[in-house]
Amino acid sequence: MWPIMLAALTTLVFSLPLVPAIMEWKRRLDIAPLPIDADHTLDVASVAAEFRAMLDAPGEGDAVKTDRAPGQVLQVMECWDPAPAEIGLRTCWRVLATKGSLILPDDFTFTRELYATHSLSSGLGNRLLTVMTEGDMLFRHGSVLQRWAYARSAHIQSRCRLLGPLLAQQAILIEKECDFSSLTAGSIYFGEEAKRAAKYGASTSGARATGKDQMDRANKMPFRDDGRWIVEHDYTFPSNIHYEGNLIVHGDLWIGTGAWIKGSVKATGSISLGRYARIDGALMCGGALSIARSCAIMGPVTAEQSINVSENCLIGLLSRPTSLVAPEVCICIGTTVHGTVSADDQGRVVWANMASHCDEHE
Template identity: 30%
Template sequence: MTVPMTWLALFSLTALVLLLPMLPALREWRRPRDATPLHIDAQDALDPDLLARRFADRLAQALRESADHLNDQPLVRLAEAAQTAGPAGHPWPLTADEQARGRSQRLWSAAGSVQLPAHIAFHAEVAADDDLRSAKGATYRALLAGRQLWLAEGSQVLRWAHGHDVVVAEGAAIHGRCTAQQRLTLLGQARFQLLHAPLLQFGAPLPPEPEVPAVLPQPDATLPIEWHAGAGRGVAHADLRMPPRHGWQGDLVGMGQVQLGEGCHARGSLKARRTLTAGAGTRIDGHVIAEGAIELGEGCLVQGVVASETAVRLGRGCRIGLPGRPATVTAPHIEVAEGVVVHGTVWAGEQGLALSGSPGVASANPVPPQPALSPTLPPDLKAAA
């Protein structure tokens, strides 16, 4: 073998070794077939419905061109007369192989509204021009509804789900992202990773909290807080216990634990190096950020971001963000009690759990701290407060 041939062979072997780890990703990009959850990072959380928008655009173009494939996958377009999956209507047009295996690899698009058949897993995307209702206990790669999307009891979505209005029933699991253009409602206990909508409703809504004073005093001078008037910020160099019904203006940074009594009002942001706990009815007009766990009691209101490097627990009836001013709740572990309303995004880096009928704090069994599992927060969130 000549010297040039030797170098060519060495280069080819090196390139093959480098490309082997990338082959699964290249196959997924060319022809996405696997039905496994996708990892969600900070960039995904900033644009939660990106996958749904991109798929909707590609599907619309394929339908305009009367294509029978999309991304090399067979595309089936259902007319309105062939959509009923119930025994009294037309059977779902599955092949014999799909019925035997209990799953479909084809991509489905339905005109009008559709009820998906029972006992069939869909490993490719399913879309409906109007309403889309999943089957109880079924598994789906991705779902898209032009109007309402209903995730039935015990169903699970592996990648993403999107609709104008989305309802998640008891026992559903969303392993990827679930987004809505208008409202996303979780009716009972459910597991999630990323939720996003102008209005996120966990269970039945609760009555609004009473109005708070427009002007707030500085906190009691006997508290261990060093106030910097020019910066509009106070620093507690040790653990801080704020008495109930205290109010103040300005940001507050706790170098240790921060515990607020019931009915406190902070016209500013809070940041804690360790855990941060807020009593029932507390209102915070800025961000709440902590390295330790954040625990908000019943009926708390936070207008800004709630971010923890460990865990967030939202008590019954908490409200995060405001209409037209979306906010984000993010932590590796998140627990949400009944009656909570969030305007914006709830992103659990590892696991999110919606709990139905849980009074007070979302869970009596705190999630163990796991700082190493923290999601990467955007720089503006790290620097807040």
């Protein structure tokens, strides 16, 4: 009798830890998808749509209470009139919304959301939590964005800091000495020079020449049957060479001046592009990526360490948006990116003479 009881108790003790697993196997509690809070994603358009719906919800007077934005949503005219306490502390704790344009005073901190249907202009040295407008947005000198911003088009003046993502439906113009984390738009102009070149149809990059014009200037490299060229060591791609196919290098790669690779490029080490180089596909590296002036890259650009882009470069096309992603991104004035630029650690817009230039191999 005792041996049977001892065996039963032993079996019970060792079986207890398996009860949750047996219940999960029988009831399948994990089949429903886990909810994801939009605030913890980079989908600015989704968060903006939710905020817009909150503002459109019926309320009593000009006060709207929701879980999304508890407190008062103050409907304002074009020029906001702060309360005496807000003037004294230079801080606004209310959500401001207008069905027209909104112009903000200088040296103010806004701890809640801002919304305008037409246009929105920050003051000098503002600190802004969240900004949304259906029209044009202007961040004046020295302003700081803490969470996210959404607009039809955006102009970011010098010495601004964008700590959160900025999404524009059409274009973003960001000037020198600005920091950013993520920019997304049909066209992202780094400096007035890039925007002027696009406005007047001028080429900001000598590498934008396409088709027969550039092919006639380049010497062709024989096409590989499998479309891939694999190099098992560091390699220097010659200047003024046209190659049709993908290039894979197990090591560091230097691409010479005027080279044209009609495919994608990948290196396990670092990559340096010489002036006027053109890549029709993706450009990926396991180290640091340096792009000399007047280069053109049509596909995604990624690096595991950093990306340095010199002046007058072109990344992507308006009809073919792409992305440029690295932990650290430094882009010179005069460059244009169509799509997204993302820097996990730090993104910076600088003068041409402040960026480290690529080694050029003739």
